[in-house]
Amino acid sequence: MHIIRLDLESLIQQGQISPQEAARLKGFALLDQKVSLLINLLLIFGALSVAAGTIALVPNPATGLVLALAALGGAEILRRIDVDASLKVLGAGLTLMGALGLAGWIGWEFRESAVSLYPTLAVAGVLGAAAIWFRSPFLVAPAVLALGATLGSGTGYWHASYGIFVEEPTLTILMFGAATGGFYVMRGKVVEAYEGLATIAARTSLFMVNFAFWVGSLWGDRIGQHWFAPDEWAAREDWQAQAIDIPDQVFTLGWAAFLIAMIVKARRGGFLSTLSIVFLSIHFYTQYFELLGANPGSLVVGGVILVGLAVGGTRLFRASRA
Secondary structure: OOOOOOOHHHHHHOOOOOHHHHHHHHOOOOOOHHHHHHHHHHHHHHHHHHHHHHHHHOOOHHHHHHHHHHHHHHHHHHHHHOOOOOOHHHHHHHHHHHHHHHHHHHHHHOOOOOOOOHHHHHHHHHHHHHHHHHOOHHHHHHHHHHHHHHHOOEEEEEOOEEEEEOOOHHHHHHHHHHHHHHHHHHHOOOOHHHHHHHHHHHHHHHHHHHHHHHHHHHHOEEOOHHHOOOOOHHHHHHHHHHOOEEOHHHHHHHHHHHHHHHHHHOOOOOHHHHHHHHHHHHHHHHHHHHHHOOOHHHHHHHHHHHHHHHHHHHHHHHHHHO
8 A cells, every 4th residue: 555645735836736636635635643552552552451450350251251252242243343444453453362361261272271271272273364364473373372382382471581382302303393384375376365364374384383493403202202191100101112213313404404494495695595584593692502512712703604694684685686
């Protein structure tokens, strides 16, 4: 969409348009986006305040479920009546509040079923369905990431630190690699309104592939070890005795080959090639410091290499634009 700004009063004074023509053009003006955004934000904060107060007054999971369903109902009403998209931000906020609230309720209610896959699949299904129904790009990535929990992937936060863990690198690579290809194929077959959602899903899956390679390149993999409850020590030991053990060197070489192939095959300067270059740099420095350790000499050499990569990358992108 192209936006053109006109100073109607100046054009009238210069005699380039008549007052009647200026009035007609003014009728085509878009609504003030700043005022609309402010109103949407005030409404969102009001909804959050009401939700927080209600939960404080009636602190139980059922309250959260009712509020989540109410938020989704409000988002659906706005989707149908907001023809000029003036309350688009509010609708997106209600969609996020409702979908994430419903997913949180499922996680809370079935928190004791740590080994069962059904709660995890239910969370992914809720987020995915909400993303498709409301065409929400903000919910596509969490929906894809929730599938990783079926293989033991997740995130963790502690004091001043945030981490991601992948317990099944091999299976994660296979599952999300297939998902990446499937979403990219789907992108060319769905209607235009859903192309963006398919692209986000494919890119999120590709991130998970790279994270799984990263973890595998450091610690290798023993397939299936996370499928046992913490108290099933005997079954876990029996499985580990016969499990397929993949050394970290396989992931190290496989990841490098995968990234180089992506850089060569993908469009230069596009998302795939840029992402592959970034992860190839991460891979190089990971292995570099794994082998040499963090000492003054390795830091100096690593810094020089990093500067060289930055200069070379800049020239490469300039050449691609030319």
